[in-house]
Amino acid sequence: MSKVPLTLRGAELLKAELHRLKTVERPSVIAAIAEARSHGDLSENAEYDAAKERQGFVEGRIAEVESKLSNAQIIDPRSLDADGRVVFAATVELEEIESGKTVLYQIVGDDEADLKLGKISLKSPVARALIGKFAGDVAEVQTPGGMREYEILDVRYE
Template identity: 60%
Template sequence: MAAIPLTARGAKRLEEELHRLKTIERPNVIEAISEARAQGDLSENAEYDAARERQGFIEGRIQELEGTLANAHIIDPATLEVDDRIVFGATVTIEDLGSSETVTYQIVGDLEADIRQNLISVSSPVARALIGKSEGDVVMVNVPAGEKEFEIIEIEYN
C-alpha cells in the first residue's frame, strides 16, 4: 500500500477516533449483543440484528483506521524547506478576484479533507493550482461554475 499523506492534526484525529471505537464503541456494541441474546429467539430479534450490523461497521472502521495509520506519512509543513511556496499542509488565504471575497484553506490529505472546516484535499482543483505558488501569485482554477481567478494573499506553515 502506498504512503498516505496526513498532517499531524489529521493523524491525531484519526488516532482519537480509533481509540474511541476500541474503548467505547466496541464494548458498548458487545454489551448490546449480549443483552439482545439474553432475550431469547435471535431469528426475530431486531435489537440483535441492529447490534450485529453496528458491530460490523465498527470492526470495519477499526481495520480501515489501523491500515491508514500504519501507512501514514505525516507531513509537518513547518519543518519543510519551502522557499515561501505553497506545499502540502500549508494554510493559504486567497482572494477571489471576481468577487473580492477572501477565504483561508489548509491543504490536507484526501482522508482529512472537510470543506466545512476549510480543509481541502491536495488533489482538489484549487489545491493543485496553488501548490508551488507564492504570495502575490495569481492562479486560474477550473471550478464547477467555470474559471475563477485567485490571488494568493498569505501562506502560513503551522
C-alpha cells in the first residue's frame, strides 16, 4: 500500500481515536456481550446480536485506523520549506475574483477534510488547482456551477 499524506494534527486525532477504541469501546462491547450471554438462549437474543455487530464494527475500525497510521506519511506544516509554494498541509488564503469573497483553506488528507473547519482534501478540485502555485497567482477551478477563478493572497505553513 502506498503512503498516505497526513498532517501532524490528523495523525494525533487518529491516534486518539485508536486509543479510545481500544480502551473504552472494546471493553464496553466485551461487557455487553457478557451481559447478553448471561440472559440465556443466544438464538433469539437481540441484545447479543447487537453487541456482536457492534464488536465487528469496533474491531473493523481499529484495523482501519491502525492501517492508516502505519501507511501514513506524517507532514508537519511548520517544518515545510516550500518557498511560498502551495503544497500539502499549507494554509492558503484565496479571493474569488468574481465576488471578492475571501476564504482560508488548509490542504489536508481525505480523512481530515472538513469544509466547515476550512480543511479541504488534497484530491478536491480546488486543492488540485492550487498545488504548485504561489501567492499572486490565479487558479482556475472547474466547479459544478462553472469555472471559478481564485487569486492566491497568502500561503502559510502553520
